[in-house]
Amino acid sequence: MPSHPKITIIGAGSVVFSLGLVKDLCLTESLAGSHICFMDIDEERLDMIYRLGTRYAAELGADLTFERTLDRAIALQDAGFVVNTAAVHDEYHARDVRAVADRHGYYYGGRIPLPYYQIDLMLSIARDMVRICPDAWLICAANPVFDGTTLVSRETDIQVVGLCHGHYGYRTIAQTIGLDPDRVTWQAPGLNHNIWLTHFLHEGRDAYPLLDEWIETEAEDYWAAHVATGTHDTQMSRGAIHQYRMYGLMPIGDTPRRGGWWYHTDKETKMRWFFPPWGGPDTHEARAVTRQNKDARIARMTEAAYDDQARITEVFGTTRTREQHVPIIDGLVNDHEGTFQVNVRNDGALAGVPDDVAVEVPALVNAVGIQPLRVEPLPRKVLLECILPDWLRMEQSLEAYKTGDRSMLLYGVLDRPQTRSYDQAVAVLEEMLAMEGHEEVDEHYRWPGNWEIGEFGIGDRGNGP
Amino acid sequence: MPSHPKITIIGAGSVVFSLGLVKDLCLTESLAGSHICFMDIDEERLDMIYRLGTRYAAELGADLTFERTLDRAIALQDAGFVVNTAAVHDEYHARDVRAVADRHGYYYGGRIPLPYYQIDLMLSIARDMVRICPDAWLICAANPVFDGTTLVSRETDIQVVGLCHGHYGYRTIAQTIGLDPDRVTWQAPGLNHNIWLTHFLHEGRDAYPLLDEWIETEAEDYWAAHVATGTHDTQMSRGAIHQYRMYGLMPIGDTPRRGGWWYHTDKETKMRWFFPPWGGPDTHEARAVTRQNKDARIARMTEAAYDDQARITEVFGTTRTREQHVPIIDGLVNDHEGTFQVNVRNDGALAGVPDDVAVEVPALVNAVGIQPLRVEPLPRKVLLECILPDWLRMEQSLEAYKTGDRSMLLYGVLDRPQTRSYDQAVAVLEEMLAMEGHEEVDEHYRWPGNWEIGEFGIGDRGNGP
Numbered sequence: 001m002p003s004h005p006k007i008t009i010i011g012a013g014s015v016v017f018s019l020g021l022v023k024d025l026c027l028t029e030s031l032a033g034s035h036i037c038f039m040d041i042d043e044e045r046l047d048m049i050y051r052l053g054t055r056y057a058a059e060l061g062a063d064l065t066f067e068r069t070l071d072r073a074i075a076l077q078d079a080g081f082v083v084n085t086a087a088v089h090d091e092y093h094a095r096d097v098r099a100v101a102d103r104h105g106y107y108y109g110g111r112i113p114l115p116y117y118q119i120d121l122m123l124s125i126a127r128d129m130v131r132i133c134p135d136a137w138l139i140c141a142a143n144p145v146f147d148g149t150t151l152v153s154r155e156t157d158i159q160v161v162g163l164c165h166g167h168y169g170y171r172t173i174a175q176t177i178g179l180d181p182d183r184v185t186w187q188a189p190g191l192n193h194n195i196w197l198t199h200f201l202h203e204g205r206d207a208y209p210l211l212d213e214w215i216e217t218e219a220e221d222y223w224a225a226h227v228a229t230g231t232h233d234t235q236m237s238r239g240a241i242h243q244y245r246m247y248g249l250m251p252i253g254d255t256p257r258r259g260g261w262w263y264h265t266d267k268e269t270k271m272r273w274f275f276p277p278w279g280g281p282d283t284h285e286a287r288a289v290t291r292q293n294k295d296a297r298i299a300r301m302t303e304a305a306y307d308d309q310a311r312i313t314e315v316f317g318t319t320r321t322r323e324q325h326v327p328i329i330d331g332l333v334n335d336h337e338g339t340f341q342v343n344v345r346n347d348g349a350l351a352g353v354p355d356d357v358a359v360e361v362p363a364l365v366n367a368v369g370i371q372p373l374r375v376e377p378l379p380r381k382v383l384l385e386c387i388l389p390d391w392l393r394m395e396q397s398l399e400a401y402k403t404g405d406r407s408m409l410l411y412g413v414l415d416r417p418q419t420r421s422y423d424q425a426v427a428v429l430e431e432m433l434a435m436e437g438h439e440e441v442d443e444h445y446r447w448p449g450n451w452e453i454g455e456f457g458i459g460d461r462g463n464g465p
Numbered sequence: 466m467p468s469h470p471k472i473t474i475i476g477a478g479s480v481v482f483s484l485g486l487v488k489d490l491c492l493t494e495s496l497a498g499s500h501i502c503f504m505d506i507d508e509e510r511l512d513m514i515y516r517l518g519t520r521y522a523a524e525l526g527a528d529l530t531f532e533r534t535l536d537r538a539i540a541l542q543d544a545g546f547v548v549n550t551a552a553v554h555d556e557y558h559a560r561d562v563r564a565v566a567d568r569h570g571y572y573y574g575g576r577i578p579l580p581y582y583q584i585d586l587m588l589s590i591a592r593d594m595v596r597i598c599p600d601a602w603l604i605c606a607a608n609p610v611f612d613g614t615t616l617v618s619r620e621t622d623i624q625v626v627g628l629c630h631g632h633y634g635y636r637t638i639a640q641t642i643g644l645d646p647d648r649v650t651w652q653a654p655g656l657n658h659n660i661w662l663t664h665f666l667h668e669g670r671d672a673y674p675l676l677d678e679w680i681e682t683e684a685e686d687y688w689a690a691h692v693a694t695g696t697h698d699t700q701m702s703r704g705a706i707h708q709y710r711m712y713g714l715m716p717i718g719d720t721p722r723r724g725g726w727w728y729h730t731d732k733e734t735k736m737r738w739f740f741p742p743w744g745g746p747d748t749h750e751a752r753a754v755t756r757q758n759k760d761a762r763i764a765r766m767t768e769a770a771y772d773d774q775a776r777i778t779e780v781f782g783t784t785r786t787r788e789q790h791v792p793i794i795d796g797l798v799n800d801h802e803g804t805f806q807v808n809v810r811n812d813g814a815l816a817g818v819p820d821d822v823a824v825e826v827p828a829l830v831n832a833v834g835i836q837p838l839r840v841e842p843l844p845r846k847v848l849l850e851c852i853l854p855d856w857l858r859m860e861q862s863l864e865a866y867k868t869g870d871r872s873m874l875l876y877g878v879l880d881r882p883q884t885r886s887y888d889q890a891v892a893v894l895e896e897m898l899a900m901e902g903h904e905e906v907d908e909h910y911r912w913p914g915n916w917e918i919g920e921f922g923i924g925d926r927g928n929g930p
Binding site: 238242245246248260261262263265269380381384385388389392395396399403405407408410411414417419420421422425448449451456 | 703707710711713725726727728730734845846849850853854857860861864868870872873875876879882884885886887890913914916921
């Protein structure tokens with residue numbers, strides 16, 4: 001692999017992420033000479049990130065070249081790495097979708113699944129790569145990482161890795177109970193957003209007893225006093241510790257934020273398990289803050305991008321992010337070895353999970369490739385109550401997507417814990433599919449063979465056969 | 466194997482079942498000379514079935530010998546077949562358990578699981594067999610057949626087969642749409658109470674189109690006019706046909722009676738999907754009928770047993786039952802070959818289900834043994850939406866039983882679709898465990914390691930560590 005690869009960022013208009021990538025590339029001497037290609041379908045955003053990226057590199061005197069394009073085929077040409085960070089729909093659309101479900105009796109949208117846009121985009125990119133740059137790595141940074149990485153690894157021969165940053169939650173645990181996170185050795189395998197701290201050592205010694213002691217002696221005071229430092233601050237919440245009780249291992253990162261429907265039935269319940277003032281990131285109030293923050297950052301970036309007087313390095317700093325993307329690229333390209341938390345096809349790395357499923361495990365990365373560690377199996381309880389239910393949900397979701405079977409979508413809605421009746425499920429599904437922006441998914445999913453219009457109250461909108 | 470084996474019936478006080486077995490044995494010439502051992506812990510019931518059995522055989526002049534015992538070890542001594550039909554708790558206990566859940570906001574008890582008594586008894590019998598009659602066959606006739614057959618086949622080397630009669634539902638389909646059931650060739654593999662009609666041929670030709678035509682042209686009239694012939698009459702209900710729509714294959718026997726929580730939320734909903742006047746077998750009204758029927762049959766049997774003037778053959782007839790137990794014994798003992806629907810360890814018979822799980826498949830039975838057919842895989846949709854969720858529930862249940870982990874019981878309650886909140890789950894579980902007759906299960910299941918009394922509202926009853 002050339003030591004100055006072309007790195008393509010799909011959905012580069014996700015400017016916060018893209019600028020972070022540019023920062024890390026600028027600050028990684030060994031990747032000097034690399035070529036960065038920004039691709040997006042939003043020309044304004046694309047222009048903005050191009051300005052920011054080029055100026056940031058110029059200010060640092062970094063030896064990087066840049067390109068921007070609206071054309072995916074051009075972006076993929078000669079790429080060594082393709083980082084997909086694209087979100088088909090924005091936060092405002094997600095809010096509108098939740099509002100529909102809320103009107104049908106769900107709280108916070110009931111997390112009703114409509115598997116289509118994100119995984120379809122991921123697969124479509126991977127298929128283009130097969131044609132245009134079959135030897136390039138696809139780095140999945142966009143959600144759903146679990147479903148997407150699994151799908152791409154099944155349907156194409158593209159080398160694919162999914163990345164997330166939730167695993168840094170182990171640092172929060174260490175800090176909160178008074179340990180130095182840099183002296184912690186840890187392991188937290190599982191599925192993306194569903195990882196469990198199997199090993200937690202401080203200076204080489206098991207630190208779980210220290211956590212137990214903290215829970216015993218300090219947790220109640222901490223919970224009584226703590227106000228969330230951000231919407232995603234859930235790692236040391238009552239809900240996280242309760243999951244530790246239920247499942248026997250600490251859930252890490254985005255894992256405690258999920259953990260079981262019973263933490264999420266309404267705002268009051270969420271406030272009980274997570275922290276005030278938001279009750280975790282998945283409340284209407286928290287999401288409004290997330291939207292405001294994103295909008296504010298975009299505004300700040302836009303201003304900087306078009307203000308020729310601004311020094312981009314001053315606005316955005318010169319500290320490397322904690323993201324793993326650039327260090328992994330550096331490891332693969334320059335043999336700068338490191339251990340990372342990655343999502344890759346299992347093939348035996350995590351026992352109890354089928355081979356053709358993307359697992360999140362530590363991996364040694366160097367010029368040989370991304371080499372997942374074969375970790376110890378998770379406790380059977382975690383496997384049965386946390387991992388396999390999520391695996392099954394993913395399989396149902398991918399099968400629905402692959403077959404375009406509308407009754408499988410309906411099953412997905414019926415399977416949500418907040419769904420109370422069959423009629424409610426049919427009604428919310430049909431209204432969601434009829435929303436603006438959902439034309440493709442509505443077209444993709446059809447009732448199978450013999451449904452009749454109106455039969456059992458299904459297909460009232462008339463798209464039965 | 467001797468052609469006149471000792472056949473032991475555990476829980477012989479389930480008189481309806483046991484008398485059926487005696488009938489079939491009396492009417493199976495080739496099993497003449499067999500010895501039947503009735504075992505029960507209820508001395509009165511044991512006496513009754515012993516009287517009925519011996520007199521029935523005597524009236525027919527059948528060459529069978531009989532024995533009764535309260536001692537399981539004696540019953541197992543020299544047994545060739547052990548038929549377990551024992552129910553630890555009766556219908557009245559089940560009613561009381563449902564009543565507790567109903568008070569906590571569930572309908573019809575919410576089918577809250579408390580895996581212990583039935584599977585513990587099955588395993589205990591199998592372990593005694595290892596010691597006393599290691600070469601005997603264990604025939605599981607008691608529920609849960611799926612969990613029990615799986616558990617015994619994993620934990621012992623005893624030859625085990627689970628039997629049910631739900632698969633005869635294919636005959637109801639044929640009859641209802643005007644076909645001769647005796648000319649139907651069929652196959653319906655799956656898990657017990659979760660089987661799917663993959664093949665439905667009439668005189669060798671696919672009869673699914675005839676079913677589709679019936680649905681198209683006659684079903685509505687049928688549903689409008691039909692009154693259930695019994696509490697379990699659900700095979701041709703709206704709910705069954707709806708499952709055919711949802712999953713793509715007809716559910717058979719006890720399968721349509723389940724099918725998804727949304728058919729079972731309340732009486733009104735059940736009346737919609739199943740037939741009046743009961744709405745399927747799992748309503749308070751239907752269960753009361755079941756209890757009355759059972760009580761009436763026991764009364765009739767008791768009367769006959771102790772009336773020396775009664776001719777037992779006149780009271781109970783001389784027609785063989787449709788149960789498979791005796792024909793399978795005859796097949797194994799006398800090489801009288803036949804094909805049966807059995808529940809056995811999978812080992813590749815049904816693709817997509819792990820090897821160490823009991824599947825329900827057709828099997829050729831002769832002196833070689835019970836030889837399951839390696840059937841065609843079920844459609845992936847059925848596997849993902851019907852089979853694997855049930856498999857996962859079984860695995861969670863068996864793991865809970867094996868570990869005695871009370872938090873896994875709690876998970877089981879939380880995982881029920883009718884559970885609305887964490888506190889509700891804790892409350893209903895604790896009240897159920899505190900019921901009379903539940904002392905052993907309450908003792909068996911303990912909170913794991915670090916739960917504290919009252920922490921998170923758990924363990925309020927003071928059995929935390």
